[in-house]
Amino acid sequence: MDLKRHIIVEGLRSLLRSSTSKYPKVPYVPPDGYRGAAEYDSEKCVGCGACSQTCPPGAITFTDEEKKRNIELKYGFCSFCGRCEEICPWEAIHLTKNYELAVYNHEDARTGIDIEFFECVKCRKSFFPEPQMKVSLEKVKDALSKYHIKQEELANLISICPQCSFTVEEMPERRLFMRRLVE
Numbered sequence: 001m002d003l004k005r006h007i008i009v010e011g012l013r014s015l016l017r018s019s020t021s022k023y024p025k026v027p028y029v030p031p032d033g034y035r036g037a038a039e040y041d042s043e044k045c046v047g048c049g050a051c052s053q054t055c056p057p058g059a060i061t062f063t064d065e066e067k068k069r070n071i072e073l074k075y076g077f078c079s080f081c082g083r084c085e086e087i088c089p090w091e092a093i094h095l096t097k098n099y100e101l102a103v104y105n106h107e108d109a110r111t112g113i114d115i116e117f118f119e120c121v122k123c124r125k126s127f128f129p130e131p132q133m134k135v136s137l138e139k140v141k142d143a144l145s146k147y148h149i150k151q152e153e154l155a156n157l158i159s160i161c162p163q164c165s166f167t168v169e170e171m172p173e174r175r176l177f178m179r180r181l182v183e
């Protein structure tokens with residue numbers, strides 16, 4: 001087909017079919033794998049903060065408050081790279097197909113999650129994300145059994161905050177525990 005004919009055919013085709021989408025009248029459905037706004041899964045997030053540490057532009061931050069850890073993602077800083085989704089050990093953050101992120105106030109372009117802290121059994125001070133503690137215990141269960149250590153023994157030790165652990169009363173038990181791991 002010569003160039004002239006090609007141009008005429010394409011011109012006629014464009015009269016019959018639209019070259020642009022009808023968005024926003026007709027919602028646009030992104031293809032699979034589209035990297036839109038990331039969202040947390042509150043059922044799965046343990047509050048470890050790994051997503052925050054690996055986010056290249058620093059869009060994710062976390063703040064430890066008295067009783068909880070607040071994790072926050074600011075879409076204005078997000079480059080939609082998907083690193084947070086890749087790195088999360090618990091599959092608790094996913095890039096969705098949501099691309100409609102326009103807001104009047106940039107402070108509103110955010111998402112986040114609150115994770116409750118565990119309370120020290122001695123001083124009642126909150127010190128560590130509770131869900132992270134639970135999943136960590138579960139993860140080391142098999143390794144502990146090799147040393148004939150029960151999960152509850154480790155649970156008892158880690159339920160005491162660092163300040164209360166390094167005391168004259170607590171240290172001997174901790175030392176004995178560590179010795180069982182190396183003997």
Ligand code: SF4
Nearest residue numbers: 045046048049051088
């Ligand atoms: S989303 Fe994943 S990586 Fe981020 S805090 Fe939650 S569990 Fe950790």
Ligand code: SF4
Nearest residue numbers: 055078079081082084
């Ligand atoms: S998609 Fe990339 S830039 Fe956006 S929050 Fe996740 S890691 Fe950060």
